[in-house]
Amino acid sequence: MNKTICAICAWRATCKKQFSMSGDVKCADYVRDVSIKEEKEEDEGKKTPDPEKSK
Secondary structure (H helix, E strand, O other), rough: OOOOOOOHHHOOOOOOOOOOOOOOOOOOOOEEEOOOOHHHHHHHOOOOOOOOOOO
């Protein structure tokens, strides 16, 4: 699920085009902000192995 929207673009703070395009953003300047993790990555990081199951 790769979304290319202004809200997750690395340039959103200084972008002059921000939110001026409709639908999926097809912006030549778009770069995903790597400091924003995807929900799937966050969920996997929260899971800890159950010590009882590893016995």
